[in-house]
Amino acid sequence: MNVHTPDSANSRLDAALRSLDAASTPTAEQHQRAAATLERIVATAPAADTNPGAAAPVRRTRRRLLLVPVAAAALTAAAIVLPTGNDGGRAYASWTPVPTALTAAEIDAVAPACRKRLRGGSLDLERARLVLAERRGEHVALLYRTDDPDISGSCLARNLQGDDDVDDVDVGIGGSTGPALPAPARGFTQGTIADYRDASVTDGAAGADVAGVTIHAGNLTVQASVSNGRYVAWWPGAALERDRDQPSGEDGARPIITYDLTLTDGTVVRDAQPTLPS
Known part of the structure; x- marks a missing residue:
């Protein structure tokens, strides 16, 4: 599959990120408790766009982002690059390997800015559901989806806890x-990977017996949010690696992340392989 990437840009992670310790694998009980909390929260729909012409509370946006549907090899895939403003820098020193679920009030504050940025793309916002919403430090991620067609719209934005202000919105x-490809009960699918150059987002389907998904990306270990058969996670670093040996004009980007699954019976499946289209 060809992957269309934005013009290369030199971006550096905050030095503090390099010293982050990998998180230990959470227990199945912790995963289930977090999932139950998140499920209650995302069941509350975000505020409707009652005034489409009104400006969303977005002060600035930044670089383009690439979404690569790596699990759609047997389907007609879409790789969409959306411009999102200037190339101003971001700091992710507050990032945490373990997420917390957003409250209904936080979703109401962030959702209008995200939906405004997503409007006009191939995701049908009239049908799309907010399926996951998480916080990691000063930044939050929202995931909107339709299952047929299998399309994810992700939004990463800066929003201080307890503050209504939203900025640095990337979608x-x-x-x-x-x-959408269903996941087996004890497995998962590898869905869209979003490469922000200085941050990455991924999501997919999780089977009924999967209580937790842990992602290893370089020296970072990331606990995904899991709820209602989906998982999502973001981290300050790369998810894709380009193959320098590819002929000119071809893009050899490939995922460089691995997965561990925690099942509801407490079993931990190391280096789990995703289900892909046959």
């Missing part, structure tokens, strides 16, 4: 023209 849309 993107990726997926395929076919229906």
Whole structure:
């Protein structure tokens, strides 16, 4: 699959990120408790866009983001690059390997800015559901989806806890023209990977017996949010690596992340492999 990337840009992570310790794998009980909390929260729909012409509370946006539907090999895939403003820098020193669920009030504060940025893309916002919403330090991630077609719209934004102000909004849309691939009970699918150059977002389907998804990205260990058969996670670093040996004009980007699954019976599956289209 060809992957269209934005013009290369030199971006550096905050030095503090390099000293982050990897998180230990949470227990199944912790995963289930976090999932139950998140499920209660995302069941509350975000505020409707009652005034489409009104300006969303977005002060600035930044670089383009690439979404790569790596799990849609047997389907008609879409790789969509959305411009999101200037190339101003971001600091992720507050990032945490373990997420916390957003409250309904936080979703109401962030959702209008995210939906405004997502409007006009291939994601049908009239049908899309908010399926996951998480906080890691000063930044929050929202994930909107339709299952047929299988399209995810992710939004990463800066929002201080307890503050209504939202800025640094990055969004993107990726997926395929076919229906979503279901995950086996004790497995998962590898969905869209969003490469922000200095941050990455990924999501996918999680089976009924999967209580937790842990992602290893370089020296970082990331606990994903899992709820209602989906998982999502973001981290300050790369998810893709380009193959320098590819012929000119071809893009050899490939995922460089691995996964561990925690099942509801407490079993931990190391280096779990995703289910892909046959």
